Amino acid sequence: MLKKGIICVVGLGFLAGCNSFDGLIEKKETLLGIPHSGKSTVPVATVVEDEVWKDFFEKESEVVVAPEEPEEEPATEEDSEEPADEEKPAEPEEPSEPEAIPVVANPGAMNVMVNKFWSLPEGYRPGDLIKPNVPFSFGDENSDRSKLRAEAAESLEVMFNVAKGEGIELYARSGFRSYETQEAIFKNEVATFGYEQAVLYVALPGTSEHQTGLAMDITAKSVGLELVEAFEGTAEGKWLAENAHHYGFILRYPKGKTNITGYAFEPWHFRYVGVEIAGEIYAKGLTFEEYMGDVREF
Numbered sequence: 001m002l003k004k005g006i007i008c009v010v011g012l013g014f015l016a017g018c019n020s021f022d023g024l025i026e027k028k029e030t031l032l033g034i035p036h037s038g039k040s041t042v043p044v045a046t047v048v049e050d051e052v053w054k055d056f057f058e059k060e061s062e063v064v065v066a067p068e069e070p071e072e073e074p075a076t077e078e079d080s081e082e083p084a085d086e087e088k089p090a091e092p093e094e095p096s097e098p099e100a101i102p103v104v105a106n107p108g109a110m111n112v113m114v115n116k117f118w119s120l121p122e123g124y125r126p127g128d129l130i131k132p133n134v135p136f137s138f139g140d141e142n143s144d145r146s147k148l149r150a151e152a153a154e155s156l157e158v159m160f161n162v163a164k165g166e167g168i169e170l171y172a173r174s175g176f177r178s179y180e181t182q183e184a185i186f187k188n189e190v191a192t193f194g195y196e197q198a199v200l201y202v203a204l205p206g207t208s209e210h211q212t213g214l215a216m217d218i219t220a221k222s223v224g225l226e227l228v229e230a231f232e233g234t235a236e237g238k239w240l241a242e243n244a245h246h247y248g249f250i251l252r253y254p255k256g257k258t259n260i261t262g263y264a265f266e267p268w269h270f271r272y273v274g275v276e277i278a279g280e281i282y283a284k285g286l287t288f289e290e291y292m293g294d295v296r297e298f
């Protein structure tokens, strides 16, 4: 029963687009005191998966329908002398609060990696956000979503202008998104659909790459200015896939790499990493995780 639930939930999670159901294994890792450096040598999936999802589903019972049971307290360094499977009373938990995902040490770096295993600091907001002079799907609006960090914004502008010169008309649709906005979206989703659904379809605060100010969702009139997989087959989508690296952008969630990125194919989501890194990633056909040497397959 539980195993089926795990498979189902993981499968759905990969369809979550720019969103995320993360925080579960990471939380457990944190509680267990397992380090998070580089490639994990800990067989997380086999050692803690059942625990993780058991914990998840039991916790979710507060907002869904399953009967409440005391949670199993995982072993920590502090209580490692006690039997690991000792039952303890459940501690009150707020299901709508994000889980403790390890926080990156370099949130302001152009090569910062944010994914289901690494989050940005709570409230992190780049200090150099500007609005690039490009067409937006929502028109002229001086909002967060129209902004990127200066270096990325300037490069985006160049890319859009070059594309236009080649008859490719691109539209920016979603740039920076604040921690607070992501948190509000997440909480609203929880209030509407319950934690279990929310965590599947909306990224936990701190784990959206849009919070870096280095990611832009790009679309075109050929797909009604929407963010859809069909963008891949359009002239605009193809142009971006082939040329974005010249301007320092990578296709962050490539097709067929869900097991590495944790996200479904997103032909519209481009991430600025700088020309040098983007060129290498493009030439070698890598994901950002592979380039950074921090792959933890799902």
Ligand SMILES: [Zn+2]
Binding pocket: 018, 174, 210, 215, 216, 217, 268, 269, 270
């Ligand atoms: Zn995106």
